Every structure is written in C-alpha cells, then in structure tokens.
Amino acid sequence: MSTRTVRSIFAPGIALTLLIIAGSALTSAQSAQGPTSDDCLACHSDKSLTTQRSGRTVSLFIDGKRFSSSVHGALNCTACHADLEGKDLPHSTPLARVQCGSCHTDEQKQHSHSLHGKAIARGDNLAPRCVDCHGNHDIVPVRDPRSAVAPLKVPFLCGRCHREGTPVQTQRNIDQHNILENYSESIHGEALLKKGLVVAANCVSCHTPHNILPHTDPNSSINRRNIAATCTKCHAEIEEVHRKTIRGELWEKEAHVLPACVDCHQPHKVRNVFYTQGMADADCLRCHTNEHLRASDGRSMFVRAADVAGSRHAKVACSQCHSEVNASRVRPCETISHPVDCSRCHEEIGQQYQRSKHGQLLAANDPNAPTCKECHGTHHVLGKHDPLSATFSTNVPTLCGGCHREGKKAAVRYTGTQHEIIQHYTESIHGKGLLKSGLTVTATCTNCHTAHGVLPSSDPQSTVNPKNLPATCGACHHGIEEQFEQSVHSRLVTKTDKELPVCSDCHSAHTIRRTDESGFMLDIMDKCGRCHAEIAKTYFDTYHGKVSKLGYTKTAKCYDCHGAHDILRVTDPRSHLSRANVVATCQKCHANATRRFAGYLTHATHHDPKKYPFLYWTFWGMTTLLVGTFAMGGMHTLLWLPRALQMRRELKAEEAARSNGTGGEEKTSGEEGRHAD
Amino acid sequence: MPTDLELQTPETEAERRPTRSQRPLPEHEFVRFTRLQRTLHACMIVSFLSLATTGLTLKFSYTGWAATLSRLLGGFQTAGFIHRSAAVLMFGVFVAHLYNLVHLKKREYKSWRALLLGPDTMLPTSQDLRQFIATMRWFIGMGPRPQYGRWTYWEKFDYFAVFWGIAVIGSTGLTLWFPIFFTRFLPGWAINVATVIHSDEALLATGFIFTVHFFNTHLRPEKFPMDTTIFTGHMPLTELKRDKPLEYETLVASGKLEEHLEEPQPEIVVRTIRFFAWIALSIGFSIVVWIIYAMLFAYK
Numbered sequence: 009m010s011t012r013t014v015r016s017i018f019a020p021g022i023a024l025t026l027l028i029i030a031g032s033a034l035t036s037a038q039s040a041q042g043p044t045s046d047d048c049l050a051c052h053s054d055k056s057l058t059t060q061r062s063g064r065t066v067s068l069f070i071d072g073k074r075f076s077s078s079v080h081g082a083l084n085c086t087a088c089h090a091d092l093e094g095k096d097l098p099h100s101t102p103l104a105r106v107q108c109g110s111c112h113t114d115e116q117k118q119h120s121h122s123l124h125g126k127a128i129a130r131g132d133n134l135a136p137r138c139v140d141c142h143g144n145h146d147i148v149p150v151r152d153p154r155s156a157v158a159p160l161k162v163p164f165l166c167g168r169c170h171r172e173g174t175p176v177q178t179q180r181n182i183d184q185h186n187i188l189e190n191y192s193e194s195i196h197g198e199a200l201l202k203k204g205l206v207v208a209a210n211c212v213s214c215h216t217p218h219n220i221l222p223h224t225d226p227n228s229s230i231n232r233r234n235i236a237a238t239c240t241k242c243h244a245e246i247e248e249v250h251r252k253t254i255r256g257e258l259w260e261k262e263a264h265v266l267p268a269c270v271d272c273h274q275p276h277k278v279r280n281v282f283y284t285q286g287m288a289d290a291d292c293l294r295c296h297t298n299e300h301l302r303a304s305d306g307r308s309m310f311v312r313a314a315d316v317a318g319s320r321h322a323k324v325a326c327s328q329c330h331s332e333v334n335a336s337r338v339r340p341c342e343t344i345s346h347p348v349d350c351s352r353c354h355e356e357i358g359q360q361y362q363r364s365k366h367g368q369l370l371a372a373n374d375p376n377a378p379t380c381k382e383c384h385g386t387h388h389v390l391g392k393h394d395p396l397s398a399t400f401s402t403n404v405p406t407l408c409g410g411c412h413r414e415g416k417k418a419a420v421r422y423t424g425t426q427h428e429i430i431q432h433y434t435e436s437i438h439g440k441g442l443l444k445s446g447l448t449v450t451a452t453c454t455n456c457h458t459a460h461g462v463l464p465s466s467d468p469q470s471t472v473n474p475k476n477l478p479a480t481c482g483a484c485h486h487g488i489e490e491q492f493e494q495s496v497h498s499r500l501v502t503k504t505d506k507e508l509p510v511c512s513d514c515h516s517a518h519t520i521r522r523t524d525e526s527g528f529m530l531d532i533m534d535k536c537g538r539c540h541a542e543i544a545k546t547y548f549d550t551y552h553g554k555v556s557k558l559g560y561t562k563t564a565k566c567y568d569c570h571g572a573h574d575i576l577r578v579t580d581p582r583s584h585l586s587r588a589n590v591v592a593t594c595q596k597c598h599a600n601a602t603r604r605f606a607g608y609l610t611h612a613t614h615h616d617p618k619k620y621p622f623l624y625w626t627f628w629g630m631t632t633l634l635v636g637t638f639a640m641g642g643m644h645t646l647l648w649l650p651r652a653l654q655m656r657r658e659l660k661a662e663e664a665a666r667s668n669g670t671g672g673e674e675k676t677s678g679e680e681g682r683h684a685d
Numbered sequence: 686m687p688t689d690l691e692l693q694t695p696e697t698e699a700e701r702r703p704t705r706s707q708r709p710l711p712e713h714e715f716v717r718f719t720r721l722q723r724t725l726h727a728c729m730i731v732s733f734l735s736l737a738t739t740g741l742t743l744k745f746s747y748t749g750w751a752a753t754l755s756r757l758l759g760g761f762q763t764a765g766f767i768h769r770s771a772a773v774l775m776f777g778v779f780v781a782h783l784y785n786l787v788h789l790k791k792r793e794y795k796s797w798r799a800l801l802l803g804p805d806t807m808l809p810t811s812q813d814l815r816q817f818i819a820t821m822r823w824f825i826g827m828g829p830r831p832q833y834g835r836w837t838y839w840e841k842f843d844y845f846a847v848f849w850g851i852a853v854i855g856s857t858g859l860t861l862w863f864p865i866f867f868t869r870f871l872p873g874w875a876i877n878v879a880t881v882i883h884s885d886e887a888l889l890a891t892g893f894i895f896t897v898h899f900f901n902t903h904l905r906p907e908k909f910p911m912d913t914t915i916f917t918g919h920m921p922l923t924e925l926k927r928d929k930p931l932e933y934e935t936l937v938a939s940g941k942l943e944e945h946l947e948e949p950q951p952e953i954v955v956r957t958i959r960f961f962a963w964i965a966l967s968i969g970f971s972i973v974v975w976i977i978y979a980m981l982f983a984y985k
Contacts, residue, residue, distance in 0.1 A: 548746075548747065550877070550880070551743075551861075551880065553746075554743050554744070554746035555743065555746070555761050557746035557747055557751075557752070558742060558743070558746050558751060558752050558755040558761050559752050559755070559756065560755075560760060560761040560762070562762070563761075598864075598865060600865050601865060602865065602868060602869065604868040604869070604871075604872060604873055605864060605865050605868040605873060606873060607868070607872055607873020607874060608864070608868075608873040608874070608876045608877065609873065609874050609877045612874070612877045614881055620874075620877070622874060622877075622878050623874075623877055623878060623881055626878050626881045626882060627881050627885070630881060630882060630885035630886065630889075631885065633885075633889065634885060634888065634889045634892070637889060637893060638889075638892060638893070638896075638897075641893060641896070641897035642896075642897070644839070644897070645896070645897055645900050645901070647821075647824035647825070648824060648900075648901075648905070649906070650824075651823060651824055651830070652905045652906040652907055653906045655906070655907040656906040656907045656909070659907055
C-alpha cells in the first residue's frame, strides 16, 4: 500500500504547509513588532536553557539548524506559537499549546473524532497529541527515513503505547494483546521489518493515521463492513482468490453475511500460511447433515448443524478446522489425511499439551491418550465459562474422573500414592466448596494440575511438583504462600539436601480438610512427626501431647506454638517462640502466663539425662521407689499366700466339723494351741 | 495391758439399745469401725477410683483403652473436672480424719501422748518390728502365727501410705492445677518434675492399693471373696479371736468386750454393701489389668 496512501494523506497537508509558509512569511514581513525566529533563537539556542514543568526539568533548547531544515523551517516561530505575537522578549512561560489544526484542519478534525482525540477530550493523560507522534521543531517529510512517522518506524511508534505491559495496554480497555509482537511476526510485519518492504501494511495502513476508530464504530476502517475495503486497498482482486466463498462482488455488497477478512486472517496475527481455499460450510453440510452418513470404518460422519451453531466455533468455518480440503474436488474432503489440529489456532495451548503427560502419551501412540476432543468435545465445543460445558468448573471433576476414577483407564495404570482421587476430592474442602456450596472459584482438578500442561508431580515442570506447589496453591492462597515462603520450610530460606515439606505434606493432595476439624488437628502431630520424630515423641510425653492423644483438640498442638505457615527457628526474633514472643504465645491459652510459666518444658522427656537431668533423676528416683515398694509388698503377699491357703483349709474343715457336730472342738483347740505357741 | 479401745465409741448406740447390748447373743458382732470411719473409707473409695480412672487415661493416653475411656467419661475436660472434684473430696476426707483424731483425743484419750503412744497407737512400735519378724518366720514355717493386736504392722503401713500419698500426690497435683500461681516462685521445669512425681506416685498408689491392699485386707484366701468389716464396721467375734487375739484377750480381761458388741447389720444393708464393694473391687482390678497391659505391652 503504503507510500500511495501516505502520500494521499499528507499531500494536502504539505500543500497547506507551503501555503502557510508563504502566508506567514508575508505576515512576518508586515509585522515588525513580533519576534523573529532569530530573536527566539537568541535565547533558545542556549543548550542550558531549561524550565520546570510539573516538577521535571525540561530543556528549552532548539536546534536552529534542524528547525530550518524541517518542513516548518521557513515559518516564523509565531506562526505556531501564536500567543507570542506582539509580546516583548523574553516572554513569560509557559506558552499556550500549539494548535497544529489551525493549518492542518482536516487532520485535526479526524484526530478529534478518533479514539485518541476523544480520549484527550475526556482528559485522558495517556492519549497522544500531534507532538507525540510527529515531534515538534524537527518535523521532516513522511518519506524522509528520519521522520518519526516513516513506514519503518510506525509499528514502533504505535508500539510505544500498544505494546504488552504499557500503561495503555494494561489500564485501557484494549482487547487485542501482544499487538506489536504479533504484528512483527505476521506476514506484514516480516515484510516491513525483515525484508524492508516499505509498502507492506503497517499500523496506519489499516487503522489510518489520524482517524483511528474502534472496530465497533461503523465508520472505522477496521469495522466488519469496511475491512474488506481496507484490505483490498492493497490486496486488489483478492475476490478471485476467494472465489468460492465470495462469489464475486458479494464480499463487498453483503459483508454482514459473509466472513470478513479478519475472521480467517486474525488481525495482527496474519500468518504466512496456507488458508484452506474457500470452502463454504453449506458445501460440507450438503452431505454431513445425513444422519446415516458413515465413514468406511463405520464411524458416524453426521454433523448436527445446531451443535456448531451453538458452540464457541459458531463463526468458524468447517474448513478452518478440517483443513486439507480441496475445493476443486467433487468431494473436497477426500484429500483430508490428518485429524483436526486445534493447535493451528490454539497454538500456545497445543504446545502446552504436547509437553503434558497427555501429549506425551499421544506422541507414544498410546490408545488411552486423551486429545482435545476427549475433554472439549467436537462440534459442540463450549467455553469453560458456560455451565453446560464439560470444562465448566463444577463439571471438571466428573470430566477428569472419566479416566481417573478408581478402576478407569488412567487409574489402573497409575502407580503413585494417590487413590480414590475423585471420591476423596469430592469429600475434601475443595470438593465440598465446588460441588456442595457451588463456589465456582473453588479449586478443581485443573486449578492445581493445569488444564493442558498436566504432568506427574515427579516432573520438575509440573505445577504439583513439590518445588512448584507453594506457588500453585498460592495462586488462590496468596497470603499463606507469602508466609510460607519466609518460613524455615521454604526452599528459598532453608538450603538443605533433606526434603522440605510443602503444602500437600500437611494438607494432603486430594483429601484436604478444614483445618478447624478435629481430624486435621489431631493428625498434624503425626504429619510434623514424620520428619520431627524425636520432638513429636517427646511432645506426647507432656500434658499437651497426652490430651491430644486422647482425641481432644483444645490443647496446644504443634502449630499453636510454632505457627502454621510462618514457622521460624526459635532463635529467630520473629518466631512465635522467640524470647520476645513466647510469653504472648503461651497467653493465647493461658491468659495470665508469666515468663517463668513459659519455662515449662513442652518437649521434655525423662529419658534424656543430659538435657533434662532433673526429670531423669526424678523419674528414676520414683521408679526405684515403685519397684522397691512393689517388690516388698509383692514378696510379703506371695509368702503369705501358702499360709493363708492353709488357714482357709483349716477353717473349712472346722466349719464342716461344726456342722457335723463332732470333731470341731479338737480342731479348734488344736488351732488355738498353735496360736498360743 | 490396758484395754482401752481406740477408735470406736458405740456408747450412743449402746444407750439407744441398752437391752440388746446387755444380753450379748452368740451372733453379736464386734464393732471395729465407727460410722464416720466407714463413711470416710467409702468416700475415699469413690474419690480414689475417680482419681485413678481419670488420671490414668492421661498417663496411658497412648493406649486405645485410654481414648475410649476418656470419651466414656465425657471428654478430657469432664475427666479433668471429675479428677479435680475427686481430689477436693480426698482433701476433705483427709481433713475430716484429722478432725476426727482431734475429737478422739479430747473424748477418749485426754492427751496426745495417750493417743499416739498408747497400746492402740497407729504409730509403728517395737512390737510391730517383733511381729514383722515373727510373721516372716511364720511365712517360712519357722514359727507360729503371731498374736496380732488391734492394728497389725501392714495395716499401719497402709495407713501411713495414705498420708505420704496425699502429701506427695496432693502437693504436685495442686502445682499442676495452678501452674501459673506456682510458677510465680518455682521455675517452669518444676511443672515437668511435678508431672513425673504426680504420675509415678499415683501409679504406685493405685498399684499398691489394688493388689497388696486388696489382698491383705479383702482377698486373703481365708477371707475370700471379701472382708466387709470396713463397710459394715462389724467383725464376727470368731474372726476377732482369730485375727486380733491380743485385742480380744485384752478386752476380755478388762471385761469391756460387751460394750463393743452389736447386732449384725440387717441383711439388706449387708447385701447392698457387698454389691457396691464388688463394683469397687472390679474397677480396681480392671485398672490393674489395664496398668499391666499399658506398662508391658504398649509402653512408649
């Protein structure tokens, strides 16, 4: 396109400029009072001349040479800085804003109606004015490569604001992303920037330089109705190429019923790829609406037209997905040799999928490998925000459960530690939140495992790999992640060869419970005890441990003293158990606790003579007392037993004798005789 | 030897039923314990069993039994409440006994000297040592059964074991009950030491009471299955003659025996007493079994 367009736009401007130059030359000649350019430069050629504008130091230096060689070189300063007319020098600051529109009337008009102009009118400080694109004292013709608006520079000029991460892109409502990047990689961008074809379309070729309007505006050059005209400014007679779809002039006449250029050739992403030659959906549906249509292998080839119409791909032509069709054949689809490749459009997702376990299985020709359609369906594909979609958050557990439920194909080949995944998830806090409380923001399978990049936790790239897990959980539990990453358990803090715990080690993966449920509270000692075996054992020797062992939660558990996620070494002054904090920690339960009270040994054991000699010797003292007493008492009893049994026998005999009426006296006297001895 | 009876004062009863005490029948029984003493022992049983059961759940918290029992008792807070209430009862029993001693000194002995150094004293005497040696000889078949008096040496041992136990377990128990108060003047680790002492001394007390004491006073084969004297307060005369011959002879010699005789308790009272005593014995034995299981098979 471009020089022609640019010329057509700028030619009147240049003519006007020349006129004004002539006019102002006359004016300056007539007016002897106004300052001349030389008068101005008397001060402004000083490089050290500065002023303060909104707190910043701004240079007021003007390069006289560059100015005189600019398109405005013949003009007097006052031609633009009209408010200097008739003023004495040096003038007061600041000067009024230069009104380019007083000469460039048409451009000014277009600009004020454009997105940029309206934004300025709203007071949007990010909106560009003339000077932001064109510069001020050194404006050169567009064809001059030094011009700020030369074709090669336009993408970067626009990209100054329309680039990822800029305030405009992040704070204003712009629905295109990576605009500059995508453009640079598009066929237009490559032609312009790599091959130096200055005629290749740049930003202003489609958006116009000054009349930039949103695509929803019917007057916009990129509106659906106008896009064909915009594209055909360069791509003349493209209808010939799009013979089947367009049927000649229909494209321009009935743009509202036909696909617009951008439906296939995405704006900014236009690629140098082969787009399937004009296949109309109607051509496909001629055969595929037949319910009995079957492939040679017996698969139904029936397509319910309503499915496609109600899907996310309602506006996508059959041939965009089912590529490889050849419109010149009677059955255009007979040339299809590969299944649909969604990644042709969903490129990034396709790459994620290929790296995922699912993709790896597919690459290995595993018959169980799920492809896009297993989850997303085929013609009736719905977005994940549609409650009817299989990928809607509340449906995800069922979707994944299709393979990962116990006994299903993914579960039977799985050799890891997680079982009854779906069942456990459903009973977990996340599962209850999602399925019982209907909170669609609750974590479901894909929140932790990702939707397309699913990898086993052993893979360092996996989102559920221990290394990455805090960040994965932190996506929702950000406050917790912040605490955790500063704790001793964080890999960022503690450098060790030993395995450090992550979220799942205490909270589990699929059976995550509320932390205020007794089950969680009582398990935590065993969880901590997996690594801190000795200290957990001694905890159970103390009152707190014994009470919790009995199944009661209203007593200090590991995290009540050490903190849950913000665990620090007790030597760290920020620790809950540091000298400065320990009394307050005890006071959480023991309201009037004192420093001496805090001296209670919460992990004391009487088995360690070095660490706890008092306890050790007390215990052994008591044990000696116990053993001694029991030994004496037991011996006494055991020695007594035979005598007592003998006495019992004698008493029985005596009783028997008494009931017989005879012999009793003898026995009794015999016994008494013994006693008397 | 003087024949003063130490502890029982059945005068009021005797006055109420003068006709009966005046004509002792063969079935009349010797009154060994007063009503207050029997009540105190009953309270002691209730208190001791409660303390032992609730306390041991904590000591043996690592056994499944403990958790079940704790749940049955209504949770550790309820168990703790029972434990402390029973402790208060125990202190009450102790104080009541001391009061009883003071009372007894005033009414019966007039002086502490008579109470503490008289023939029926609870304090260990040289006679106890002699009887202990004689008992040992009897055990190994080298002599006859000694002539025991009102209080045998093992009964005196049991009696002072309670004093020792209440002092040791009671003081450490109070420390554990009011740790914040006690750590005003004790170091924090004193609570740990108190825990060890409290727990081990309690183990000693329960173990001793439920084995040695049960055997000595209730389960000796000649008395099997139960000696109800401490519950009824009565002892058959034949048993007095056999077990406490010295006391019997002293009473007969002073002619005061009849003052100490009473009709047996009504059948229904004895039955009820036996029923509750059985419950207490069973609980005690269960605890012994549990202790042995916990110490031998589940010790951590």
